[in-house]
Amino acid sequence: MQTILAQLIAFDTTSRESNLALIRWVQDYVAQFSVDSTLTFSDAGDKANLFAVIGDPALPIVVLSGHTDVVPVDGQSWQSDPFIMSERDGRLYGRGSCDMKGFIACVLSLVEEWTRLAAAGQLQRAIGIALSYDEEVGCLGVGRLIADLQQRQLPIEGCIIGEPTMMRPVIAHKGIAHYRCRVLGRAAHSSLTPKGVNAIEYAAKLIVHIRKLADAEQSFGMRQALYDVPFTTLQTGVIHGGTAANIVPKDCEFVFECRWLPGDNHQRFVDSVREYAALLSAEMQQVAPEAAISFEPLVNCPPFESDADSSVRQHVDALCHGCRGEAVAYTTEAGRFAEAGIAAVVCGPGSIEQAHRPDEYVELGQLALCRDWLLRLTERLVRPAGL
Incomplete structure (x- = not known):
């Protein structure tokens, strides 16, 4: 997982730059596990969203979503190169480590396990991976990804957006x-x-x-x-x-x-x-x-309120037992998904207080917690033994 995160951070995907190098790397990474992906491009063709499905795409799909762009480092004083991941005192430093390449690294680290379960016919839900561009400048890219999902009439059950929430569910935002x-x-x-x-x-x-x-x-x-x-x-x-x-x-x-x-x-x-x-x-x-x-x-960008009766909300509530759902003033792509009729919840590793700051970091403990959380989510998506 740390190796994946180091690679993701090494791509300078500041919103003013292209994200294609990162997207192509992810495309190649999942392809080695025989997972195909679809890209949707910006008008200029220099940026792209990625969507991949693990398992039978005819099954309801639980989407794990993250944005690939990061905010600039201009004018910020960093103790280390913001595009070379460094570890200090149980923290991984680098631009995007928290917001939100840490979540993406956790997701990618489990692709091999998910493909194994899919090949064995054990997934009762397919798992979608959605990566977007230009979230930091107005949630501009994800609309094309969502439009593509709708055009293909994929059975999206719900979406978990892995923005940094300290692994506590955010169920509404402005x-x-x-x-x-x-x-x-x-x-x-x-x-x-x-x-x-x-x-x-x-x-x-x-x-x-x-x-x-x-x-x-x-x-x-x-x-x-x-x-x-x-x-x-x-x-x-x-x-x-x-x-x-x-x-x-x-x-x-x-x-x-x-x-x-x-x-x-x-x-x-x-x-x-x-x-x-x-x-x-x-x-x-x-x-x-x-x-x-x-x-x-x-x-x-529209506000967001999670549907308490949706299956994705029920998954998150069960996995975050005892956690009170929070509402926040910042905005995420959850509003875009909800606007399109796709149930969503925001939950991911790291603290929003670290986002956009110099010496941005994510704690190793948060990444471990997120990966464990995703594994427990996987257990909920697996067919019971004997079926």
Whole structure:
């Protein structure tokens, strides 16, 4: 398992890069156990999802899913090369070790065992392996994988997404949407400020409006106590604008996000921002008719709630006996699977607190726990003796 993880980490699958080298390696790895896999590609052809089935594909398929892309290491201070796995004090360090190549390594380490059981006719459920691209930039790739499964009418029983949860089941999470707002004003010499339209200042008015929406939601909005952050949140994460202190800035753009609870509708916040932007645009155009404010949707990942009656949820509940299902503020591909009518649960090794950080690591104990968990899941998918 550690050898597999070291190989996976060695592939730089930062979202801006291709993941094909990793995907081809996995394809070859499972092929040595006579497991075929299907790839679905991005428009540019430089990235791919992988789906493989172990066992009879006519049987209900329990899917084990992970994303192959990782976040950048730019600007982070690492004690060791982030793309060479290193072991220190019972921890395996490397970009993606926790989020979420550790889970993928655990899954791949059991392919030989699963193929043996399948060859002996012992699996009463087939096991699917799903690897996606571009999860870290908006769950963009997995949609094509899901569409392919639907087109082929494969009998997917449910999906376990192995994001880092310390092997405790996550049964719900928020949705997330990102929007880029561009403010076009009019440049002027700063000594002639009234002749210009300051794009930064109007962007600031919109940002304050977004903050007021967030404050109102925190004080008066709906709450779900199961969540670590029990209300819908909004925030502005990126802003760019201006060229010099003595020039009224013509351009400014910023990106804001909304993370909303299942049952809420994030569009009401976006509509509020757009309505206020229309008022500001009219004010700007009194000075500069060419002034404008525009919005570009960047990311829209749905929230997720697990179906308590689904068989995959029952598997996870049995294997995590005594663990209380959790709800989290971060987003996973579970929302995409659930949106497509595929029951899902999130459960995997490592802590989300280590994800995206310098010196990212996964504990050896967590990997051992995950592999044991997968073996116990396998026992539930095997035909009883004598049948």
